[in-house]
Amino acid sequence: MAERDSALIERPERPGRPGRPAQTRAVGLPAGLLRTARPRQWIKNVLVVAAPAAAGDLGSWHAAVQLAIVFALFTAAASAVYLINDALDADADRAHPVKCHRPVAAGEVPVTVAHTVGAVLGIVAVAGAAALCGAMTGALLAAYVSMQLAYCLWLKHVLVVDLAVVTTGFLMRAMIGGVALGIPLSHWFLITTGFGALFTVAAKRYSEAVQMEDQKGATRALLGEYTTGYLRFVWQLAAGVAVLAYCLWALESGGVAASALLPWRQLSVIAFILAVLRYAVFADRGTAGAPEDVVLRDRALAVIGLMWVAMYGLAVADL
Template sequence: MSTEIEATAQQTAVEAEAPPQPIRGGLLGGLVKLARPKQWVKNVLVFAAPLAAGRIDEWAVLRQGLYIFAIFCIAASAIYYVNDAFDVEADRAHPKKKYRPIASGVVPVKLAWVLGPILGLIAIGLSFLLCNPGTALIVGLYVVLHVLYSFWFKHVQVLDLMMVASGFLFRAMVGGVAADIPLSRWFLLTAGFGSLFMVAGKRYSEMVLMGEEAAKTRASLANYSITYLRFVWQMSVAVTVLTYSLWAFDIPKGDATLAWQQLSLVPFGFVLLRYAVYVDEGTAGAPEDVVLKDKVIVGLGFAWLLMFVLGVFHV
């Protein structure tokens, strides 16, 4: 592994072990931190389907994307409120999670139990009013399934991986549904297996990094072996590359434009290979930190995005 990757991996590992910052702003600051705004970056996936369809430049489509981005931020925050309220006793016994807003006493448990369902209902209602019934159905399924995940599914082998991966898939789907854009089967397969790669890679990294202590941090890891999780993330990344390739080479006959979407397979594949280094080393426990702090991944990501855009718009 190169020196640059080692440095980034070590920085990620050190930050993961750093003590949590104190919560500022009292109750309001606690409510904001409880909503996990740092995780909202995942919601940019709602723009994936309109971009892949080459319609992101239409104001009506972009507007729906902005609506659903905000709606998913609300829905995700609702899940975090309910999850942390449900896990409060376990979090208080954890060396790091005890500093979370509810576990530390900054946010009352009863208030989180009230606000969580309210935010979930608001998200579903807004998706129906601002978008369409199909969008409301997806948002509703996202909220219900992830509440069930917090209560039960996260302790069920394999289902826990599927539930977390489904959150990414729902985000990738909902942008197209909100804008009435047909979803490509290759797009759905790429998004689905790509999501599974990220989730299985995160769990694998946690096991590599923490060893026997991993199950104390995340109880569901007691159900897995490190070899099984390695199989899942390696299988899922292989299928992701395969389905993306099938999309990239699915060009209508007579299209004489330069095949940018085919060329986009190169940076796309190398991004996955670069990220897999962190997974294999056990330092991909926080995917958003790895992706944003590795300059090579960022550079390859921009190259992929440029080629992807040129391809879908037939430039």
């Protein structure tokens, strides 16, 4: 009995996780860091190809390599922000019924480790962008990291500004591929992308507000300050502006090439509007809280998206 008591006394314990062996903690730390970096959110960074795709400049190895580098660097920068955000919000997340399972809040990743890894990733991402893709790309990525850190510390508590900051983050993703390849960004591209991003962000907030109406104390900052009517107005307005801008761009982009079978660029308006209308179904139901799930799991939306890609590709190729 004495030997058993001695063994229990000598066994190292982790605060908040009694009896968990040190070896298990060591193995779990990399996995915890990876989970904190939100791999499911990395799909958003595919937007780095938006500007080159809009310009029809995806056909060279140089462009492919540059975009792969930009994707990796933007993913590192976004992961850095997630790590630092979770470290800053660890105490608040422990009181949240869902966020308490995040690795930092649950004690799987120490706060100091999350801060350190986040800072290193952010610095490496910005420095790598400047060295590998040019000073302007590095400056844009530095602006993204700075803005997101300001959001984590302060801006997420400012009404409307919080929506603008998250929207701008999406817009920067769409811009950085064009900046890295030296592609001029048209005003129609920026308007369509910006308001399309606002549509997605406001729909996400609206869905969260609908689902958490009776749990205002257990949701993100400021969500209780918005009414569902206001958020519905924002995503409907943003969807309308995005559709209008895309239509004007498609109609003003020039004539149809003699070799083209059909005016594919103009016809792509149909697929674009259908995609917006399909996504709006989930927004209206209050089930667009996770945009990546909507995009990946809805087959009809995926088919519409492929139709749009095919039409746009044919327009670029003048077929």
